[in-house]
């Protein structure tokens with residue numbers, strides 16, 4: 001028994017259970033078999049079809065002959081003093097992308113990339129400066145979670161690595177489905193967050209189709225100023241996006257968040273705080289305040305910890321849920337906005353990655 005030629009060497013990682021079923025159904029294998037295959041793949045993370053339990057010998061032979069799990073190993077890794085780990089992956093076409101594992105007590109988070117580089121060009125972000133090298137497939141996104149050391153412990157996934165997730169919607173939506181499905185990784189949608197600079201039509205679709213959390217990278221409540229930091233403001237005004245977020249009907253526990261990177265004397269004035277409060281008052285949108293990470297391309301500095309706490313305090317006393325997020329992995333360029341800091345032409349990978357695994 002053989003798969004037809006067009007099915008040759010299918011990568012199963014990144015397929016839904018329906019797609020696996022479509023593949024094996026012509027050979028009279030059942031939906032239950034498809035579920036067994038997807039459980040072995042996504043829950044057990046088995047890399048060899050010989051180890052897949054509960055499948056008939058004929059199905060195993062077919063998979064061995066004509067399919068691959070689609071898992072692939074990172075090429076470099078580096079561990080931070082705070083135990084965060086940054087991984088570099090390279091796909092079969094040579095596109096590179098980074099993943100960060102962030103342990104925090106019982107919480108084990110993976111920050112995944114959705115593109116190699118990015119075409120959004122946000123001012124503060126090294127991934128944008130790296131340029132755009134292509135969308136990642138669903139399998140390449142899921143593999144970042146299943147092929148790292150802590151794969152068996154992951155409780156949370158954030159789409160905040162390289163790339164704009166909502167510029168690669170098909171693959172990101174499908175990855176969210178695999179992460180949350182009972183036949184997939186069975187993670188709660190409450191533990192998955194997609195972060196965007198504000199691609200309005202895709203946000204509308206995401207809010208309707210998915211129950212996962214959504215974060216908007218705002219960084220300034222003033223449109224003209226935001227245009228200088230986040231150029232997509234020119235196309236999709238944040239006023240419309242915040243309106244969409246405020247009016248969204250949310251199922252219990254789903255979180256909408258504003259990410260606000262605080263830059264000293266640029267967006268941390270009383271005027272900014274007042275505008276932010278007037279923009280969000282009366283909504284359930286929460287605010288995450290993040291320190292700015294300078295990468296040496298400008299003379300800007302992060303707001304002081306005192307200023308960040310003051311922002312948080314006044315937001316909270318104004319009825320807006322807010323927190324200051326502590327920086328993780330800065331020493332290995334794994335913090336927010338720093339991914340791809342080692343991938344530029346002027347910087348060799350080995351200077352950035354501590355050792356080759």
Ligand code: SF4
Nearest residue numbers: 118120122125128163
């Ligand atoms: S912040 Fe996000 S959307 Fe903006 S350039 Fe960086 S990766 Fe792209």
